[in-house]
Amino acid sequence: MTPIIDTFGIDPTPRRADGEFMAHAKTTTPRRDGEHPQVLMSGDLAGFDQRDDAIAYARAWAAQWIHTYVQEGTPAKQ
Secondary structure, three states, X not given: OOHHHHOOEEEOOOEEEOOEEEXXXXXXXXXXXXXXXXXXXXXXXXXXXXXXXXXXXXXXXXXXXXXXXXXXXXXXXX
């Protein structure tokens, strides 16, 4: 992780559906000047047989999303 990414919260906990683990990411933006942080949900990203694979995929997706968010200064689309 980079220092910028470390300021965001990432919850990559997958959900179980139809016998597989669905990767998704809940990303929380850093607080700014007393504002409430934004909580952004990715939606389902991909299905995996192994829980750890779903978590790794969601973490990588979130890191890329954060990179785009910071570079462009606007929320990235899924």
